[in-house]
Amino acid sequence: MTGAQKGAVAVLAAAALWTGASIAQPITAKPADATKASFDIVETTIVTRGGNAVFTTRVRGEAGKDKPDATGRFAGSSVYAYVWPTSLDSGDIGFEKGQGIVALAVTFHPDFDDAAHGGKNRHIWHPHWVVLAQDKACGGGLKVIDIPKGTKPKVPPTWPDVPLLIDSPEYPTTFTGETVEVSIPLAQISGIAGASFDGVTAGLKVNGNLHAPLLCVDNVFKVASGNLSLPGKVTPAN
Incomplete structure (x- = not known):
């Protein structure tokens, strides 16, 4: 190979590496008829775009269509969720460092409020x-990790004053057809660039006896990767 040819190969290789680093690579999953269509993940991704981190999940049916039935009480009530487990550290979102698995969750629960500052x-x-x-x-x-009674852990400003490691920020969240999307300003989420992620749909349940664990993942509807291996990487959108 001539010197010129070697130089051309090097340029092409560098271009390929640059392109691979800049194009978002979603996690894709085959449709599963056994999973309810509104929770049957076919694609999930997190990208950075225009100063925001954009979390997106696409399902086989209409996203957000199905919601848990109201029970009229907090104890034993249900929560449905679209979830992005990540490799972020709990310190990145305002809690003490090293507490557990950090995930963004878009939820619906008709029996209780958990907005920040007493909101609905x-x-x-x-x-x-x-x-x-x-x-x-x-x-x-x-x-969801419990906060032991009598302790005062570090919490973010939008913590909803419940005994759980949960935060209630008001990020723009949209449902459009088969897609749910959340947009978070990069200034509010340190460590997101290059983080790993996965996609999950799940049902959660409040403990009927209101003791720890207070809020369980009760039923996993689908995991995008199939094994919660967090194969996705947060990259800039192309």
């Missing part, structure tokens, strides 16, 4: 940051 959000889909941990007491094997 029980009748709309809305976003949360949650910190998760494994717990065999939960049907889905995971819980």
Whole structure:
């Protein structure tokens, strides 16, 4: 190979690396008829675009169509969620460092409010940051981490004053046909560039006895990767 040819190869290789770094690579999943269409993930991604981190999940049916039935009480009530588990640290979202699995969740729960500063959000889909941990007491094997009674942990300004590692920021959240999307200013989410992620749809349940674990992942509807391996990488949108 001549010197000129080697130079051309090097330029092409560099261009390929640059292109690969700048094009978003979504996690795709095959449709599953056994999963309810509104929760049957076919694609999920997180990209940075125009000063925001944009979280998107596309499903086989109409996103947000199905909601849990109201029970008229907090204990034992249900939550439906579109979730993006990430490799972020809990310190990146305003809690103490190293607490558990950080996930963004868009949720609907008709029996209680958990907005910041006493706001109302029980009748709309809305976003949360949650910190998760494994717990065999939960049907889905995971819980939102409890805050022990009498402790005063570090919490973000929009913590909804509940005994859980959960945050209630007001990020723009939209449902359009088969897609749910959340846009978060990059200034409000340190560490997102290059982070790993996955996509999950799930049902959660409040403990009927109102003791720890207070909020369990009760039923996992679908995991985009199939094994919660967080294969996605946050990249700039092309």
